[in-house]
Amino acid sequence: MELEERVNLVIKKINLFIRVIGLIIFIGIILTFLLGTIKIFSYEFTSKSAMWVVWILWWPLLYLTLFFLGRSWCGFLCPLRFTNQLGNKLNEGKLINFRKWSFIPFVLFFIVVYIEQISGLFLSTKITLSFFIGFLILSILTGIFLKRGLFCRLFCPIGTLLGVFSRLSIIGVRVRKKICEKCSEKWCILGRKEQPCPMFNDVPNIQSNKDCLICTNCIKNCPYSSAHIGITRPGKEIENRINFTLSESYFIIALLGLSFILTNKGVFLIRKIILLFNLEVTGYLLRGFDFVFSIGIFLLVFSLFGIVCAKLNQIKLKGFLTESGYYYLPIVFGIMFFTIFFGFLGPTLHFKDGFISYSKAIILIISGMWSAYLIKKAYSNFFVKILQLIFLIIIFSLWALLLIPANIDTQNTEVTVTPGEIIHMNAYSMGFSPNIINIKVDTKTVMEIKNLDFTHSFDIDELNVHEILKGDSTTLVEFTPKKTGEFLFTCNLPGHTEAGMKGKIVVN
Ligand code: SF4
Ligand code: SF4
Known part of the structure; x- marks a missing residue:
């Protein structure tokens, strides 16, 4: 048996198993957000660990897998597809002319990113949980009211991004043309063992990864081993101008x-x-x-x-x-x-x-x-x-x-604070001013941080100081350093420290 055939056989068998594991992890994360901590054997899984799994592990790794695995996340692990199918089971839903509305996912994507930016999604368990629950409800409702996987096609912002970039992936579902030409039943379109294509792809002519979830339905439905996951030349579909809009x-x-x-x-x-x-x-x-x-x-x-x-x-x-x-x-x-x-x-x-x-x-x-x-x-x-x-x-x-690593805004602004004096600081995209602060050990330090734009955070990891700075408002931060030394302060929103939101507290 050829390697490609063996891979396809394994994929057919493990799809459901992987999806169930994905759903268990997702439910575990939601429970952790709701309860604060859940115990798995002797390990205590906290909402902080759950945030780490979601934003530090899952999100960048998802992006990393795109080139090698295309939209496999959507077909194999995504819990929202699971809940969308649950909605489908409750009611068959309506087929709409989704091609006419193909701009919707792109607009929605930017709306969601804007809300993420101003809300501080990556820092807050509450906001992350709200996003999860919001999209869970949306996936169920679209499953009830719209036919098959139109949630993935029209409403999922992650699927939108993955779909566009999966055009550069090295794998994709393809068919053996000669077999399809002789096939009169077209089981991949009508459905046989599994539901027909959830994305309404014209499987016998498929040439693009963009709207393929790699859910393997067509592979399972095809009795002639024509539909399969194949290795493709990355970007070939762009050279051939497939399904451009x-x-x-x-x-x-x-x-x-x-x-x-x-x-x-x-x-x-x-x-x-x-x-x-x-x-x-x-x-x-x-x-x-x-x-x-x-x-x-x-x-x-x-x-x-x-x-x-x-x-x-x-x-x-x-x-x-x-x-x-x-x-x-x-x-x-x-x-x-x-x-x-x-x-x-x-x-x-x-x-x-x-x-x-x-x-x-x-x-x-x-x-x-x-x-x-x-x-x-x-x-x-x-x-x-x-x-x-x-x-x-x-x-x-x-x-x-x-x-080029240096910041445009390179001037350091330094202050030395006498005991009892309040430190007035501005937080902005992407920096803090002042960004060097000299304080005394064992002395209560009070900072009034005015955040001039959207949500940021103020974190001194070594002194265990963590505050969310709401947009366009002032936050009071108090701490008493117990040791001398230099301590880095940052905004822990992903990318912000790297972009320049950092400074140091010097404790004498
Ligand atoms: S993919 Fe399979 S079921 Fe679909 S047209 Fe080709 S041979 Fe027929
Ligand atoms: S083309 Fe096949 S693998 Fe891709 S979404 Fe449709 S049924 Fe699933």
């Missing part, structure tokens, strides 16, 4: 705008613009401004390049914009990969700054070259090719500058 093309470019404001230099530049025009935006609106401004600029520049290229190539603008965003997918994937991977895992694994910068540079170069290759293959018109490469070089250079 204008909204997905714009979504890819919008992700650049999102990545930009997840860097300190990006936010710092936008804040300078706010100061320049004396705009009165504070708190949550400030983060909203970051989103709209940054994403808007990237989409605008992309559209302008598109207009010029479409004119040069004498093709329809809509057609041109629909395809050109996809050629930047590799570089966007590279940028998002290091933003998420180092942002979340960096503080836990204590990577050195130099290692992070070199790794980012290598990922940027490889992913940039991949995008350049796709652009070179896609266009025959010399000027169009050059203009697209210029846009790519702009993206590449911008991120190369963002990766």
